[in-house]
Amino acid sequence: MSLRTFCGHRVVTISPERSAAEACWLMKEKNVGCLIVEHHGKLCGIITDRDIALKVTGEEKDPLTTMVEEIMTSNPVRISVDKDLPELVSLMHTHHVRRVPIVDDTGLTLGIVTLDDLIALFGYEMSELGNAVSEGLRQSPRIAGAC
Amino acid sequence: MSLQTYCRKPVVRISPETNITEACQLMKQNNIGCLIAEQKGKLCGIVTDRDIALRVTGARRDPDKTTVKDIMTPDPIRISVDKDVHHLTALMHAYHVRRVPIVNGFDTTLGIVTLDDLIAQLGDDLSEIGKAISEEFPEGNA
Numbered sequence: 001m002s003l004r005t006f007c008g009h010r011v012v013t014i015s016p017e018r019s020a021a022e023a024c025w026l027m028k029e030k031n032v033g034c035l036i037v038e039h040h041g042k043l044c045g046i047i048t049d050r051d052i053a054l055k056v057t058g059e060e061k062d063p064l065t066t067m068v069e070e071i072m073t074s075n076p077v078r079i080s081v082d083k084d085l086p087e088l089v090s091l092m093h094t095h096h097v098r099r100v101p102i103v104d105d106t107g108l109t110l111g112i113v114t115l116d117d118l119i120a121l122f123g124y125e126m127s128e129l130g131n132a133v134s135e136g137l138r139q140s141p142r143i144a145g146a147c
Numbered sequence: 148m149s150l151q152t153y154c155r156k157p158v159v160r161i162s163p164e165t166n167i168t169e170a171c172q173l174m175k176q177n178n179i180g181c182l183i184a185e186q187k188g189k190l191c192g193i194v195t196d197r198d199i200a201l202r203v204t205g206a207r208r209d210p211d212k213t214t215v216k217d218i219m220t221p222d223p224i225r226i227s228v229d230k231d232v233h234h235l236t237a238l239m240h241a242y243h244v245r246r247v248p249i250v251n252g253f254d255t256t257l258g259i260v261t262l263d264d265l266i267a268q269l270g271d272d273l274s275e276i277g278k279a280i281s282e283e284f285p286e287g288n289a
Binding site for chain 1: 199204
């Protein structure tokens, strides 16, 4: 399966020079937990609701004067759209990340893929496999009997 | 298998009267995204890092003057420790929640189980099943 499958997902972007308060409003309005930070159209960071809670409110900083670039994860782990699923899983495992931006060869963000997306996909595949096995057993009494 | 065996992280409790600055510090110290609010030993709410970002920071409230009670989800979905994992997944599905406190008959929180905990266990189980199938049908004989 190509990573392009995940590129239709909404990516919400913000500039690194915006305030943490604006990042919050955007997360709320778009109902997302993470924003892609882009500078001149290129991926430069990622910021989550947790970053805001812990690095702004938790450190008693003013959300109106704290900039996204001060609290974002800079140069986040990313994956080229040409790679495949096993490479993505391995990347998530190695770097302990659950959200990975998908980029093209110019560094433009095409989408974002999360661990939840992968779990949902595997869940669906497992359910289909389960159905195939159940139907196989029903149609083949010999095999069912052998179990 | 008791629901408590799925829990991979400890429960961190907080009083609903505590302010948000302290709640943030507690989340950071314990490396968790959610706190259980208890009053007189009974579960009364749940508060997450996202609640703090959206309902305090984004709402321009003062974290020193805002309390857990002001922003928590009161009376959250919970599950009795006597139930099984099928009840739990049905509950998560029906209510669209990914964290469920496990309580005893007195409504005291015994643990918190997350969707990630269930996935981790399922992953281990599937891996064992995969190994069993591979051994049953060694390479070339499948």
